[in-house]
Amino acid sequence: MENLYKTDYTQWLGQQRELLANGQFDQLDIPNLLEAMDSEMGDTTNELRSHLRVLLLHLLKYDYQKRILKDSWVEDKVIHTWMPSIYNSRMEIKEHMKRNLSLEPKTDEILSEAYLTAKRNAIKELNKFIRIENKRLNKNSIPDECLWTFEKITDDDWLPEG
Template sequence: MENLYKTDYHRWLGQQRDLLAQGQFDQLDIPNLLEAMDFEMGDITKELRAHLIILLLHLLKYDYQIRVLKDSWVQDKVMYTWLPSINNPRIEIEQHINKNPSLEPAVNEVLAEAYSLAKLKAIKELNKYIRSESKRLHKNNFPEQCPWTYKQITDDDWLPGE
């Protein structure tokens, strides 16, 4: 069975399912079954972190446009086109937390990790459009720690600067 686990995972998994259904517990490939379960369970914080990075990236860019650039054309014409890119990750986060309520105690820790990555991405993306080297963004253009709470950023009615 060990060989089948390594050569035809799907077939091996089907065999394990059949053995469970038939109550043939002594025939199960327990070590590999546990490994497969660990793999399938994965790191549920990984998905939360990914959605938070996307959300924070767009919130940081939105905030920078509002707070620093203060470009009225962007505010009037462009900002509202960004709302789906802010609201879509909020929906994904809410669904993920509802599906995995055990994540709730970890949201602030995951938020802190996601913020540092989102900040680097925001700097990189905003710098694509800055031609003058003296005006390029660096890590000090944004707070070191996330300036918003998890509750704020996941609130559908909240945007930075409001």
């Protein structure tokens, strides 16, 4: 059974389900079942973190464009491409939270972790579009900590003020 766990996870999982359904507890692959459960629990956190990174990335870019850059080219040609990502990420986060209520107490911590990567990526991506050298971003251009709450960034009607 150990070999099947490593070579065909889906088939192994199906086998484990059958064993459980038939009450054959003595034949279960307990060590690998525990590992699979630990992995699955970690995946729900990672999935939320991933959706938050995408959402924060586009909110940070939107915010910086509206408050600082005010570049008409970005406003006309680029900013509209960020909106579907913002809306889709919010939808994915809300659906994920409905399926994983145990993540609720961890949202602030996960948001903080996601923010650091989103900040770094926002700086890199915005600098691709910034044509004026003195407007290029550095690590001090965006705050080190997220100024927005989880509730705020997942609110369908909210966008950073310009």
